[in-house]
Amino acid sequence: MLMLDAKRVLTDIVNNKFLHMVSVVTIALSVFIVSSFSLFFNNATDFLDAWRKGVRVITYMSDNVTEPQRTELMETIRNLGGVAGIEFISKDDAYNDLKEKIGQQSSLLDGLDKNPLPDSFEITLADSYRRLEDIEKLSQNIGGLPHVEDVEYAQKWLYRFNGVYNLFKVTGLVLVSIFFIATLLIIANTIRLIMYTRREEIEIIRIIGADEKFIKYPLFFEAVVHGFLGGVAGILMLYLAFILTVPNFAPATVFSLFEIRFISVKFSLTIVLCSMMIGWVGCFFSIRKFLKI
Numbered sequence: 001m002l003m004l005d006a007k008r009v010l011t012d013i014v015n016n017k018f019l020h021m022v023s024v025v026t027i028a029l030s031v032f033i034v035s036s037f038s039l040f041f042n043n044a045t046d047f048l049d050a051w052r053k054g055v056r057v058i059t060y061m062s063d064n065v066t067e068p069q070r071t072e073l074m075e076t077i078r079n080l081g082g083v084a085g086i087e088f089i090s091k092d093d094a095y096n097d098l099k100e101k102i103g104q105q106s107s108l109l110d111g112l113d114k115n116p117l118p119d120s121f122e123i124t125l126a127d128s129y130r131r132l133e134d135i136e137k138l139s140q141n142i143g144g145l146p147h148v149e150d151v152e153y154a155q156k157w158l159y160r161f162n163g164v165y166n167l168f169k170v171t172g173l174v175l176v177s178i179f180f181i182a183t184l185l186i187i188a189n190t191i192r193l194i195m196y197t198r199r200e201e202i203e204i205i206r207i208i209g210a211d212e213k214f215i216k217y218p219l220f221f222e223a224v225v226h227g228f229l230g231g232v233a234g235i236l237m238l239y240l241a242f243i244l245t246v247p248n249f250a251p252a253t254v255f256s257l258f259e260i261r262f263i264s265v266k267f268s269l270t271i272v273l274c275s276m277m278i279g280w281v282g283c284f285f286s287i288r289k290f291l292k293i
Contacts, residue, residue, distance in 0.1 A: 023190040023279075034179060043261065056123060059123060061119045082126050187283065222283070231275030
């Protein structure tokens with residue numbers, strides 16, 4: 001029975017190449033769009049986590065802070081929640097480090113009458129303090145302590161990146177919904193057109209006693225095959241785009257902070273299974289309306 005159904009499906013695909021191709025290409029494009037957003041979200045999340053792990057809260061102290069006051073402030077900050085480590089950086093060390101980093105341009109600093117940099121603490125965050133809200137709360141607590149002049153942690157850049165990430169997330173969810181509905185409708189209409197072209201054949205086999213299962217199963221098989229081929233094609237398209245694009249990122253760019261990775265095999269299989277399920281659901285609604293079952 002299965003071999004007979006497969007033979008009928010193969011014959012129908014050969015006789016209706018264009019309709020089947022439209023269905024498969026539509027699924028492939030939908031899978032490509034959806035998996036592209038998934039690829040972006042996975043790597044954007046990895047990048048955000050990698051960046052947050054490297055975040056250091058820099059606390060600048062006021063001028064004329066005595067040694068006992070500095071020690072007391074250091075211990076107070078160390079005991080705050082979310083602080084994994086703290087290191088004191090004197091103004092002289094900061095000045096020498098600045099001169100080393102700017103290299104040949106360090107001569108520009110020779111005209112200064114005094115060191116303009118303040119003493120500071122470089123604070124390392126605990127692993128549990130990676131959310132933007134937690135970093136901001138800790139910075140506010142440190143900023144309210146005595147002898148603290150200013151606190152920095154690149155908050156503007158982090159806010160902007162979170163904004164872009166959330167924008168893509170909302171856009172991705174909207175596009176996934178649109179492409180899901182569009183794919184479902186196209187598959188349902190494709191199956192309906194195939195049944196319409198075979199309406200005489202269906203009526204004849206009904207007259208000679210064929211049951212509904214004999215009519216439905218090959219159509220369900222076709223729809224699932226559409227979903228499988230479209231899903232695999234969409235994943236392959238994304239992989240091709242991935243290997244052609246990723247090597248063009250220079251190691252010196254911000255993307256060198258972490259490894260850009262393709263979507264996992266498990267997730268790829270899930271996408272293919274979902275595309276097969278979409279094909280089955282589209283076929284179900286089409287058959288239900290056409291055959292009134």
